[in-house]
Structure formats: C-alpha cells, structure tokens
Amino acid sequence: MILEICVDSVESAMAADSGGADRVELCSALREGGITPSVGLISSVRKVVSIDVFVLIRPRGGDFVYSEPEFDVMQEDIGAAKRAGANGVVLGLLTSEGRIDAERTRQLIKLARPLQVTFHRAFDVSIDLETSLEEVIDCGADRLLTSGGELNAMRGMNRIAQLNQAAGSRIRIMAGAGIRQSNVRTFVQGTGVREIHTSLNTRTPSSARHGGIHVKIGSHADEFSRFLVMEKDVRRFKSTLHGTRTGAEPEYSLP
Numbered sequence: 001m002i003l004e005i006c007v008d009s010v011e012s013a014m015a016a017d018s019g020g021a022d023r024v025e026l027c028s029a030l031r032e033g034g035i036t037p038s039v040g041l042i043s044s045v046r047k048v049v050s051i052d053v054f055v056l057i058r059p060r061g062g063d064f065v066y067s068e069p070e071f072d073v074m075q076e077d078i079g080a081a082k083r084a085g086a087n088g089v090v091l092g093l094l095t096s097e098g099r100i101d102a103e104r105t106r107q108l109i110k111l112a113r114p115l116q117v118t119f120h121r122a123f124d125v126s127i128d129l130e131t132s133l134e135e136v137i138d139c140g141a142d143r144l145l146t147s148g149g150e151l152n153a154m155r156g157m158n159r160i161a162q163l164n165q166a167a168g169s170r171i172r173i174m175a176g177a178g179i180r181q182s183n184v185r186t187f188v189q190g191t192g193v194r195e196i197h198t199s200l201n202t203r204t205p206s207s208a209r210h211g212g213i214h215v216k217i218g219s220h221a222d223e224f225s226r227f228l229v230m231e232k233d234v235r236r237f238k239s240t241l242h243g244t245r246t247g248a249e250p251e252y253s254l255p
Helices: 010-019 039-048 070-083 102-112 121-125 127-141 157-167 184-191 231-242
Strands: 003-005 023-026 053-058 089-090 116-119 143-146 172-176 197-199 202-203 225-229
Touching: 003 172, 003 231, 010 023, 010 039, 010 231, 023 039, 039 053, 039 070, 053 202, 070 089, 070 102, 089 102, 102 116, 102 127, 102 231, 116 225, 121 127, 121 143, 127 143, 127 157, 127 231, 157 172, 184 231, 202 231, 225 231
Parallel strands: 003 023, 003 197, 023 053, 053 089, 089 116, 116 143, 143 172, 172 197
Antiparallel strands: 202 225
C-alpha cells in the first residue's frame, strides 16, 4: 500500500517523511486547490526528505482549460521541477468540452520523462469518466488520482472500484479526497486500490502575535493560524493502511 501526502510547506513534507509516507505531492495555495510551488520550495523540500517528491504543475486555480501562455508556463515549470530534483509531476488538462486534452497532455508527459506522471482530479470533472480513463491511459500517464467523479472518494467508492477494475495493470488508480484514518480501511477493502492520497492537515496556531483584524490579504487569509501535517497523524494513518488487505497487487510497468 502506498501513501501519498499532499503538502505545501517544508515542515509538512518533513512530517510526512518522518511519519512513514511513501511520497509527497508538493504544491502551494492548497486553499485554491493547489498550484505549482516555487522552485525554492521544491529545492528546500528535496534537501530534507528522503521520500519521493511529486510536484503539482498547475499555473492557476479555477478550471483546467489552459490558454497557450498558460501551457507555456506548465512546460517551463516541468523543466524547473526536473532540475530541482523532483521524482514526478502531477498535471491535468481538459478541453473546453470537458474531454481530456490528449494532445497537450502527451506533450507534457514526454517533456516530463524520465519522471513519473500523475494525471490529477481534473479527471473528475471530465464529461465521461470511462472514456477519460482510456484517454489518460493512451496519453501514457503512470497513475490517475480520482474521487470517482464525486465530492469525495467515499461517495465515489463504487465508481472508483469500477475504474480500478477497468484499468487493470495499465495504470495505477490512486484515490483521494476525504479519505481519513477512520474510513481508509473500509475504502480500500471496497475498491481494491493500492494507493491513497490525503492531506491530513491540522489547523495550527500562528506564531504571529499581532495582526490587523480589519485587514485580510487574500480571500482566504487567516494570519492567526495555518494548516500543517503532523507526523503522528501520518504514522497512525500509515499503520491503519498497512493493516488493510486487498489481495494480490497487479504488476505495473513504469518508466
């Protein structure tokens, strides 16, 4: 069983590593759903963790239909992530009609090699999940992150089980969104997935002792707290995950 923790800071990445996670998905602005982290953050995390670091390639929040200038940014960010020592990248592109943007996805995957590539939850807002699965596989991605097209993975359990079965050994299905220690065992047993993505964020008081109560910098600003991953939470989650059995794991051919 593989555990991936979504993090947006050096501290959270270190906690994920110490707690036994197998890799981190590194991003910034989690309250926007995540965007590409800075090169400084990627490099700093790479220096202090021993596990794999997958970097989110998303130039902005909002939808997943990108302009040509935004596509150029994504290409530049993949190059920067490779140079900074990333082990993989996480990306997702759609057409305005809600289909997988196969042509440009292939271009980014080719550019990213030899790093691994995860196609993220842009998949979940595509118009037809079964067709999109085949398109993502055809593009050459190594894994697909999904909640089964639902708000959270628990609601999407049945669809995720179907996608996992349809995928077979052609691509790894990784489930994410709303999976916690309290439900992960039921979820894994019900879907057969072998990879879990979660954030495990805990609201933590800020070290700031003064802040303007009438001033907010950004739409989600809260200068008196932040969200961090705690080592103990990762360790407990990993322990529960390791106690779950789903049967034999299929063999995959990864680059």
